[in-house]
Amino acid sequence: MTATRYNLGPLTTPFTPGPTCVTPMVGECSAAPCYAYQGQVCTRLPKFGNSYGLADQSSCWPPYTAGAATVDVATKAGLGGWGFYSPGVRCPAGQTPACTKTAGRPDGFTFRYPPADGETAAGCCPTSYACARDKNNIQTCIRTLQSTVYDVVSCGGAGAVGTAVSTLVATASSYHVLLAPMIQINWQPTDLPSSTSTQQPTSLFTGSVTDVQIPGPTNNNASPVSTPAQEGLSVGAKAGVGVGASLAALLLLGATGYFILLRKRRRAKASSAASNPVESETAGHQLDSNHMYEIGGSREPKQNHELFAHNQHNAYAVSGQHELG
Structure with missing residues (x-):
């Protein structure tokens, strides 16, 4: 109104x-x-x-x-x-x-x-x-x-x-x-x-x-x-969470694709090793699973807790009716 x-x-x-x-x-x-x-x-x-x-x-x-x-x-x-x-x-x-x-x-x-x-x-x-x-x-x-x-x-x-x-x-x-x-x-x-x-x-x-x-x-x-104190995440923090979640999803997708590719190569070399024992031994050392490190699926974004000062701003409002007698 x-x-x-x-x-x-x-x-x-x-x-x-x-x-x-x-x-x-x-x-x-x-x-x-x-x-x-x-x-x-x-x-x-x-x-x-x-x-x-x-x-x-x-x-x-x-x-x-x-x-x-x-x-x-x-x-x-x-x-x-x-x-x-x-x-x-x-x-x-x-x-x-x-x-x-x-x-x-x-x-x-x-x-x-x-x-x-x-x-x-x-x-x-x-x-x-x-x-x-x-x-x-x-x-x-x-x-x-x-x-x-x-x-x-x-x-x-x-x-x-x-x-x-x-x-x-x-x-x-x-x-x-x-x-x-x-x-x-x-x-x-x-x-x-x-x-x-x-x-x-x-x-x-x-x-x-x-x-x-x-x-x-x-x-x-x-x-x-x-x-x-009750607002939780500020607008900036919420944006940070969104960006962090998107990056985490991309990292997870990239890591999944990377290991699928490694697995296919590993199977191909294992198949080739059946006819060449020496090559198979070398390939086994190169693909030793103990030397493979998995990237985490997500990264937790830090929350930016903002103190409102006006800035805030962050903007607020009054409902109190202050009246003169």
Whole structure:
């Protein structure tokens, strides 16, 4: 289902998010995986019993035009995206294009707000994050952490608003997930500066996407449908397995043909040896089975386990509805 297109206005000048937009916030997290969200504010949420929770911090988004006020930005679902910026020709500071889509082409990321004819869309994400979406086509940016320590601000429950920065530890067996708002920009070739190619900027690329279920800030411990730790082989690893299996099959076929040929020659020489004992003895030494080595029928390809960072990419998605009270 295609969402109504909300053009938030142009994004043609540099925009730098404030420092509070960078440090992730985490709600209640008693068990891994923990989910932390960038671009949020800790505030009371009447819809959740007036307890503290996470809501979008509008100052973390580039300014939007007055005409976009009908979008009702203040009550939009968090991280899902309020709309897109067009013409948009640059990402906010600290962000890079993590995925793209050109209208009329089958490849590329499936944006909540697809590009119109003649347009290209890009999803701007913090460095090392990947584009993401869920079954409801809610889009965001995601990064999975393993074996590392990172800073967070805690927020949740009926206590005071969390402001102090603390640390969380992600281990190899208990990964953590970071989410950030995706800033979608759309442009046409005529929107680009004259010094830029009429094609999309070289810094843009098509990122991969994985669909997952991401909990909202009031359900921080819910398990995603699909995670890097549960994904198994990556696309690259699966390709490696396919190539390895094909090579193994070819080796087995070649080895089988080789030994069939040797056996035929051996029988021919054995038949000839019946009339020439001396030649038979020599042939026997030449075909001594103790000197024949069999090639294995298969080779096990190594599995490349990829840590998703955005890269991943590998692409993910959110389903959590983050709402302001």
